[in-house]
Amino acid sequence: xxxxxxxxxxxxxxxxxxxxxxxxxxxxxxxxxxxxxxxxxxxxxxxxxxxxxxxxxxxxxxxxxxxxxxxxxxxxxxxxxxxxxxxxxxxxxxxxxxxxxxxxxxxxxxxxxxxxxxxxxxxxxxxxxxxxxxxxxxxxxxxxxxxxxxxxxxxxxxxxxxxxxxxxxxxxxxxxxxxxxxxxxxxxxxxxxxxxxxxxxxxxxxxxxxxxxxxxxxxxxxxxxxxxxxxxxxxxxxxxxxxxxxxxxxxxxxxxxxxxxxxxxxxxxxxxxxxxxxxxxxxxxxxxxxxxxxxxxxxxxxxxxxxxxxxxxxxxxxxxxxxxxxxx
Numbered sequence: 001x002x003x004x005x006x007x008x009x010x011x012x013x014x015x016x017x018x019x020x021x022x023x024x025x026x027x028x029x030x031x032x033x034x035x036x037x038x039x040x041x042x043x044x045x046x047x048x049x050x051x052x053x054x055x056x057x058x059x060x061x062x063x064x065x066x067x068x069x070x071x072x073x074x075x076x077x078x079x080x081x082x083x084x085x086x087x088x089x090x091x092x093x094x095x096x097x098x099x100x101x102x103x104x105x106x107x108x109x110x111x112x113x114x115x116x117x118x119x120x121x122x123x124x125x126x127x128x129x130x131x132x133x134x135x136x137x138x139x140x141x142x143x144x145x146x147x148x149x150x151x152x153x154x155x156x157x158x159x160x161x162x163x164x165x166x167x168x169x170x171x172x173x174x175x176x177x178x179x180x181x182x183x184x185x186x187x188x189x190x191x192x193x194x195x196x197x198x199x200x201x202x203x204x205x206x207x208x209x210x211x212x213x214x215x216x217x218x219x220x221x222x223x224x225x226x227x228x229x230x231x232x233x234x235x236x237x238x239x240x241x242x243x244x245x246x247x248x249x250x251x252x253x254x255x256x257x258x259x260x261x262x263x264x265x266x267x268x269x270x271x272x273x274x275x276x277x278x279x280x281x282x283x284x285x286x287x288x289x290x291x292x293x294x295x296x297x298x299x300x301x302x303x304x305x306x307x308x309x310x311x312x313x314x315x316x317x318x319x320x321x322x323x324x325x326x327x328x
Contacts, residue, residue: 016051018042018083020074022067028091028138030130034107037135040070040090042083045142053151054086055143056325057136059159059166061312062114062267064102066092069163069312073325076316080326087143091135093118097125109135119165120195120225121173121235132166133235137176144180154327155184158256160312161266164191169225172248173236187324189256189315190281192269194288196227197245197296201276202287209291218272226273249298254324256315257285258308266310281310 027036058073060066070090077083093111094102100113110126111118121133159167171186199222200209223230228241262280278284289302308314
């Protein structure tokens with residue numbers, strides 16, 4: 001009975017209603033195949049759909065729980081009244097490498113398990129010619145098809161926690177932003193760290209920025225993905241430091257931060273290069289927003305969500321988040 005209901009819902013999606021169950025998935029082929037990755041989505045990406053005017057790509061956290069993030073994005077779309085005209089997508093960066101035990105289908109890409117690789121455009125654990133940013137590139141290329149989505153006017157790429165790290169690095173590095181002909185905005189929510197563009201870091205009183213003065217004891221403070229040094233593999237090695245700086249400053253971004261995301265919980269990064277960016281996730285996000293605006297001429301926005309901690313559902317279903325995720 002459950003399978004029948006799921007079939008009916010997904011059949012309805014093809015006919016114009018959104019698919020809103022955990023079976024609403026499809027495969028995205030990478031590099032011409034056979035490599036592929038799974039995505040959850042409310043509408044198919046390979047069929048004409050003129051009713052769609054917006055797209056939301058929601059990147060999961062370190063738990064690789066794309067299904068849960070799909071539910072969160074659906075809840076946000078429902079509250080915004082956007083289910084009918086927005087395609088909601090949640091890619092899954094599955095892994096069975098180095099301690100992760102996700103069950104993978106034939107030819108499904110295994111991304112890195114933990115650490116920073118998948119969050120910063122690193123190579124796949126099963127195919128070193130593929131990077132984690134390639135998957136979002138391919139999703140955006142599909143969305144940009146005027147044959148399938150002739151009325152698409154806005155794409156939002158958002159992520160929380162480890163997904164926020166992914167979106168911070170993807171925003172500065174991706175090579176499709178200026179090629180699709182559709183405006184893309186980015187929502188970076190509660191990551192543990194950011195990719196700084198030079199060797200300055202927030203001053204202890206958070207009033208400004210200073211040359212980091214403890215590099216002897218924290219030798220990796222400016223190494224990728226905390227800074228731009230040492231990018232020896234992955235997607236970002238295709239670009240110079242200057243190009244990454246220019247792209248980061250130019251692309252429209254909001255740092256969506258929880259007012260009470262001030263505790264070392266939920267995979268908080270307490271390493272020395274992360275602590276050099278601030279004592280809490282909230283402080284790090286506020287500092288980074290100020291940093292890119294003051295030092296690099298960006299016009300990024302910092303939005304603090306009242307009464308939210310490190311919780312994606314609280315963040316993305318808040319009144320502050322809905323107009324960011326579903327722009328008019």
